[in-house]
Each structure stands twice: as structure tokens, then as C-alpha cells.
Amino acid sequence: MTRTRKTWRDFSAGQRAAIVAAGTLELALAVTAWTDLARRPADAVNGSKGKWAAIIAVNLVGPVAYFRWGRRAGG
Template identity: 45%
Template sequence: MAKQKWNDLSGGQKGAIIAAAAVDAGLRVWAGRDLATRPKDEVNGPKWLWGTGLSLVNSMGLLPGLYLVFGRRRTALD
């Protein structure tokens, strides 16, 4: 499959890409803020590893989603 240039994409394709990028950015901000403010004993795994992954790995929202579902320990308030 040949790469398409941005100008060759339809309006719907451009919109889908922008929407996916916005969702990914929102999830990254949410997960990063949660990780930064959560005590290390409430995080499953090392905080530095989650932080590095959230900062460097482009996972199309998968890694932030994994952190939000599996990376946080449940507290009495959750």
C-alpha cells in the first residue's frame, strides 16, 4: 500500500486521524496526570517505567488505556 499525502486524503479520513490523535492526547494527559499525583504504593509496577512508556511510546492510546485500567491499584474510594 502506497503512502498517501495529507492533501490526498478525504475530509472524513483527515477528521478520523485528527479525532484519533485528540483521543490519544487526552488519554496521555489523563494517565500522566494521574500517575504524577498517585503515590507509588497505589501504582502496579514502577512509576518511572509507566512514566517513560507514557512519554516515549506511541501506542495510539493503548498504553494510556492499559495504565488507567491495570496500572492503578484500587483504593477504597475507587
């Protein structure tokens, strides 16, 4: 079975819009997480800030994990 790779033109206008929206959402979430991490004191972060900065870079999972487990309450 041979699969051909789709190019940008092969997607419908709705599919292209969904891809751009998902990418924008993912980028905005990562930027928000990195900004929060940069402004938050080190003692208000669970673990090292360097570790969390790297984890945030992992697609959608990283920023969600940071907001769920990376921040200490009251920080």
C-alpha cells in the same frame, strides 16, 4: 507492485477529520494518564512510576494498560 505514499491532501475531508479526532483522543488519554500517575502516591501504583510513565507513551495501548493494570484500588 509499487505503492505511492499518500499525502495529507490525498485524504478526504472526512478522513482528515477522523485522523485529527483519533490523534486528539490518543493525546488526551495519555495526558490524563500521566496526570493521574503524577498525582498518585507511589504506593498506589503497581510497579514503578518511571516504568508506567514510559509505558503510557506507547500509543493508545499504554494509557489503557495503565488505567487497567497500573493503578491499585483505593489509591
